[in-house]
Amino acid sequence: xxxxxxxxxxxxxxxxxxxxxxxxxxxxxxxxxxxxxxxxxxxxxxxxxxxxxxxxxxxxxxxxxxxxxxxxxxxxxxxxxxxxxxxxxxxxxxxxxxxxxxxxxxxxxxxx
Numbered sequence: 001x002x003x004x005x006x007x008x009x010x011x012x013x014x015x016x017x018x019x020x021x022x023x024x025x026x027x028x029x030x031x032x033x034x035x036x037x038x039x040x041x042x043x044x045x046x047x048x049x050x051x052x053x054x055x056x057x058x059x060x061x062x063x064x065x066x067x068x069x070x071x072x073x074x075x076x077x078x079x080x081x082x083x084x085x086x087x088x089x090x091x092x093x094x095x096x097x098x099x100x101x102x103x104x105x106x107x108x109x110x111x112x
Contacts, residue, residue, distance in 0.1 A: 006044070006066075007044075007069075008045075008046075009030055009043060009061065009062070010062045011023065011026060011061050012047075012060045013047065013048075013060070013095075014049060014056055014057075014058050015049035017058045018058050018059055018095050022095065023059075026061075026093065029091070030061060031044070031045045034080065037076060037079045038069065057096060059096065059098070062100045063080070063102065064102045066105075070101075073103065076101060077101050080099060
C-alpha cells in the first residue's frame with residue numbers, strides 16, 4: 001500500500017466570468033504555491049467549470065491534504081493566501097478567489 005500526505009487541489013471557476021486561460025494559469029501557479037507552502041512536492045490539481053452553478057464565487061480553490069501533514073492550519077492558510085495575493089498582483093489576475101484548506105483523514109491506494 002502506498003500512502004502519502006500529498007495535497008489534492010480542486011479549482012472550481014465560473015467560465016462566464018473567468019476565461020479558461022486564466023484558470024490554466026491559476027492551476028499551474030497554485031500547484032507551485034501549495035508545494036512550496038506545504039513542503040510536499042507531489043501536488044496535483046484539477047480545475048473545471050461546473051455546468052450547473054448557483055451563488056458561486058468566480059474562483060474557489062479547495063486544498064485537501066492529510067491532517068498529519070498540517071501542524072498549523074492557520075499559518076498554512078495565511079502563507080498560502082499571501083502567496084496567492086502576490087501571484088495575482090504579479091500576473092494581473094483580477095478575479096476574487098475563495099480558499100479552503102481541509103485536513104483529511106484518508107487512505108488511498110494507487111495503481112489498482
